[in-house]
Amino acid sequence: MKLTVFGATGGVGREIVRQALAEGHDVTAAVRDPARFAVTGVAGERLEVHRADLADPEALRAAVAGKDAVxxxxxxxxxxxxxxxAKLTRSVLAAMDAEGVRRLVVVSAAPLGPVPDGQSIIEKAVLPIINTLYKDIYADLRVMEGELAASATEWTSVRPPKLTNxxxxxxYRTVVGGTPPRGRTLARxxxxxxxxxxxxxxxxxxxAVGVAY
Structure with missing residues (x-):
């Protein structure tokens, strides 16, 4: 497949690029600063690094044009x-719409999903604290997911719990439309x-897909 990866300088994004190349996909990594981007493993001519202002939909059109998925x-x-x-995903959606690209997969967070059955007393006590500490981040992700739902894309939102390296x-376990019970961590x-x-x-x-160990 021909794929474009946004956020390729981050922990999850770098792994998407590395694994996609290892699987034989052609990858375009869209980044603000190519000097910050480095990925190890198989690459060769199947990796293109595209420099663009991620807040500018017009600047992103060339990165997504002709791709099978983003x-x-x-x-x-x-x-x-x-x-x-929410801000940058809005730009990605606009660029995809302009180029007629439909498939989009994004990373979100487990607290946006439904509370699973079988939570322990400790988990029930800790969850409100986590939601309060990161309320601004989760609010941002809720807006992002709202933008996805209102778009014409064939989107998927992957919701992991606490990330590790x-x-x-x-x-790992996945639940489409739900949250894996007792899912505490997942590696990027x-x-x-x-x-x-x-x-x-x-x-x-x-x-939205809940995913956890």
Whole structure:
């Protein structure tokens, strides 16, 4: 497939690029600053680094033109960055619409999903604290998901819990439209793996997918 990856300088985005190349896809990494972008592994002529202002839909059209799918690791890295996910995803959606590209997979967060059955007393006590601490980030992601739902794209929102930097395993649980119970962590590498896996799964189109170990 021909893929474009946004947020390719982040932990999830870099893993999407690396794994997609390893799977034989052609990848365009759209970044603000190519000097910050580095990915190890198989690349060769199948990797293109496209420099663009991610807030400018017109500047993104060349990055998505003719692609089979777009994957986004865009999101706030700190509470001070809250708002960036919705703002930049809005630009991506506009560029995709202009170029007639339909498939989009983004990373979101588990707290946006329904509360699963079987939560422990500790989990029930901790969740409100987490939601309060990161309320601005989650509010940003809710706006982003609202933009997806209102768009013409065939979107999927992947919602992981707390992220780690462990290696990819390919072994995790997914719940389309729900949240895996007792799912506490997931490696960024496995988030990328799950996002790529949704490209071949029509059941995930226009759905949020909970994913966790």
């Amino acid at each position: 994957l986004s690791g865009l999101g706030a890295r700190t509470r001070a960055d809250a708002g960036v996910a 462990k290696p990819v395993t390919g072994r 590498a496995d988030v990328a793996h799950a996002m790529l896996a949704t490209l071949a799964d029509p059941a995930t189109v226009k759905q």
